[in-house]
Structure formats: C-alpha cells, structure tokens
Amino acid sequence: MNHIGSATWKRNIPLYLMFTPIILFFILFKYVPMFGSIMAFKHYNFGEGILHSPWVGFENFKVLFSTPATIQIIRNTLLLSMMAIFIGFPFPILLAIMLNEVRSKWFKSVVQTLVFLPHFFSWIIVGGIIVTIFSQQSGMLNSVWQYVFGHSYAFLYHEGSWLSIFVGSGIWKEAGFSAIVYLAALGSIDGSLYEAAGLDGASKWKQIWHVTLPGISSTVVLMFILAMGRVMEVGFDQIFMLQNSTVSGVSEVISTYVYKIGLMGSQFSLTAAIGLFESLVSLILVFITNRIARKFGNGLW
Template structure:
C-alpha cells in the first residue's frame, strides 16, 4: 500500500538553542540541593560566629585605655602604648620563652605518639584486644585536668606520693616532680601525652581504615615484608592526614595548654611554667589590666596566624593539599 507524497504532513521540529538555559540563581540552587548537609553544619557555624568571630571586635581594647564604665567605644584611644610597654617587660619575654619551649616539647614528643599508636593498633589481628586497648587509651581524654591534677599530686608528691615511696623503697632519693623546676616541664608534657594521645589516634585510625587493601595485596605479591609495607604503603597513604594535622598544630604553637598548667603550676615553678595564657589571666582578670591583657592576646593570635599561613604555604610547595 503506497501513500501519496501530498498526504504526508511535515511537522516542523524546533531546533534546540545553542545557548544553555541556566538557572536564575546557581548558588541558591546548589545550597538548596545540599540543604540537609548545610543544616547539619549550621550549629557549628553558629558556634564559631558567636564565640569566635563576633568577639574579634573586642581586639580594639588593646589600642584603648579601656574603662568598664565607658565601654569599648567610649574609652580613649591609647595607640601602641600597651604594646610598647609589653615589649619592654622582661617578664613578657620570659613567659614567651616558656610558651615556645613547652609547645615545642609537646609538638616533638606529643605529635608522633598517636601516629605510632595508630600504626601499632592497625597491625593487631585480635579485634577484642584491639578494641580493649582503644577503650583504655581513650578514657583519660574525658577526665578533667582538675581531677587529673589531684591524682598527679597524690601520685608524685615527695612526702606521701606512691611513685616517690617506691623510689625510697629501692633506696633512692625522692624526686620533686611537681616542685623542682628541672622536672616540672617533663612531668607536664608526659601527663599531656598520656591524656590526649589515645583520643588523637581516632583520626589516624580512620585514615588507616581508608587505605585500599589491594595496595597491601600487591605489596605482598612483590615480596614486601611487614616493615616495607608500613614504609612504602601505609605511611604514604596517610601522609596527607599527618601534614594537615601538623599544619593545624603549628598554627597553635602559642597555645601551651592553659587548663593543665593553671591546675598544676605554683609560684615555685613560675620561672619555667608561666606561659602567655596564665600571664594574661593574672594581669587581665586578677589585676584588672584589660588593655594590656588584650595586647598580649592579640600578639599571640598574630603569631599563631602567621605560623599557620607559613606552614600551609610550605606544605603546598611540597605538593600537599594544605588547609586551604
């Protein structure tokens, strides 16, 4: 059966436009598509906005003759007066030195500790033993320094401490772990590592869990030993996580642990234990010199920010992703 050519109806097809139709607001469309993720992120963003960013306005107190009755805006300008006074004080350079030394101790001995523990736990085959060890080393993180400070005083006291009693039982001389300047820093750093290293292993354990098992299988086929697999597979796979946490740690070098030192130190060890945070606490809250305390805090924040930027820049130059 044939159909006449004249009977065919030609329906014109509208050609697609070469221009792409874009949504009116690409940004709002993206936010709406990921609205649940941003909704979960909102509480954290609100926290940092209220307690970290808005209080930055108070940094101008460092440049004013602050008076509680006049307020921040009503107080007279002082310029760089308090910074000049601060840098002329020998006490400030002493607390700055103590802060840097204690932070370097914590960085040198405290930063590798969770990495080593995570690598060791990753090699454990018995899951029950592995979980038991993880639980035990996590627990100190949830104990307040106030409680731990009391325990340490009872354990390390020269008169009735358990440790010094054992030393005397073996014929030794009691050691002033909490009172002798030569031992105080080491005792403080060791207690910090003991309290926090287990909690910090969580991040590295998560990074280790994300390593592709096929890399290990290929290494075994090539005849690599367990040590060689650790060096050539495990560590390179978590290198990005290590560098990222190292950058963040370098960005807080001027944070030497206020709560721990405030609980453990006393006037007898001020020479080696007094840091910027405790110094700010004394001159700011105890003595009421708010402008001077704000100047010290602003100086500390600028140093931390500079170290963070430099560390991130060096990491990116070495091929790592960095923080930003």
C-alpha cells in the same frame, strides 16, 4: 544553567539548615568577639566601655615588651608548645598504626577504650593523679625512690622533671583520642596495596614505611599545620593544675599571665594586647607551615 543551580540549591536546603547552627556558632563565638581586640589599642575601663575608652595606640604593646617578665612568658609558651608538638605529635600516629595492625577485635577494643578514656578526664582529675604519683611526701613513685635511694625526690619542684611530667601527662591524656583521626585515615588506604607489597616480599615494617605512612601523609601534614596554629596556646587547665611557684621560671605562660594580670588584676588592655600578639604569631606560623607543606604537595590551600 540557572535552572540547574536552582535545583541544586533546593535539593541541598536540608544540608544548609543543618549547617546553620555551625555558622551561627562561629559568628557569635569566634568572629563577634574579635571586636574586643580593639581594647589592645585603648586604655580600657568599665565606666566608658570599649567604644569610649581613650585611644592609646601601641602604648600597651610598648609596656608589654619593655617588661622582662613578658619576654620570659613568651619564651616559656614557645618552649612548652614546641616540646608538646615535637615530642608528643608522633605518639598518636604510632598508636594508630599499632592499633591498625592488631587483628584480635576484642583486644583492639579493650586497648582503644583504655587509651581513649583519659581524654574524658578533666585536668583536675589528672592533676590529682599526678600528685598521687609524684608527690614528694606521699607519692607512689617517691615511696619506691626512697626505698631504693634512701631519700625522696621533688619531681614537681625541679624544672627538668616538671617539664617531663608536663609533656608526659599531655601525651597520656590526649594521644589516644588524637589517634582517632589517623585511624580513620588508615581505614581509607586500599588493602590491595598491602597485598601487592606482600607479594613483592615486603616485610611488615617495609609495608608500614612504604604504604601506611605515605597513605596518611596528607592527614599528618594537616594535623601538623593545625598544631602549629595552636603553638602559642598552651592549655590553661594543664598548666594551672601542675604549676607551682618553685617552677614558675618555666611554667608561667601566656594563658596563666592573662588570667592573673587580666582577670585577677583587671588590666584588660594589656592582656588584650598580648592576646592579639599571640593570635598574630599563630597566624604567621600557620602560613609558614602551609607554605612549606605546599612544596611537598600537601598544603591546606
């Protein structure tokens, strides 16, 4: 048995060597930085460093949660994340299913290129596109709006329309790229299942409902669990490029708060505390979501 294990180890050495950079990446950039979380329990200052700064226990957490602005920021983060997940999550699935049903290869290639392309744009470019479309003074949409209704509308300065733009821009940018995972899952479905369903008289819609969706259900659950793990991580780039002081009541989130208070205001201990809180909430949500998924036989562990 030991001889077999030794032979297996030697045979897989090239694979282990290929995996080494990935292990080093996670150790250096994921696990080692966790040590910095100790700042959440200290009154950090540059002079004394992380190890020698005075220990204050949960004082930073008390300060954070006694501030009304912090509660508002957490509420905004949850609101924007939940909107992005529950509104935007189905779009990659629907897009993958539609692309999978296309039989014309050239048309499928063109559509895939067009829907994948926005993912590679930075949020600076996307922000410029959004301003070009929705600007009150010179936006293309407002030109039409003013022609029809006789007045312009401040799409970027009303909370309702700003939320719609936030969710819509995220879907437009990422839905195509996210669909790649579901396209790969669709490729693993046995084609004979569709043939059998067709012989039984199932329409295309029934084939999608009874064959396609069950075939990718485990992938959907996996992606949903991962999405719930990022529920407290509203992307800084998107928010920073789209927000303005008029809609700060819904656009100020944890990532922008950390930037303004931590980096700009040098209150590192407070931002470390809220960052640790963010991570704990995400961890709990992942466990809860996985536990629910396990009841349907699709849990991660």
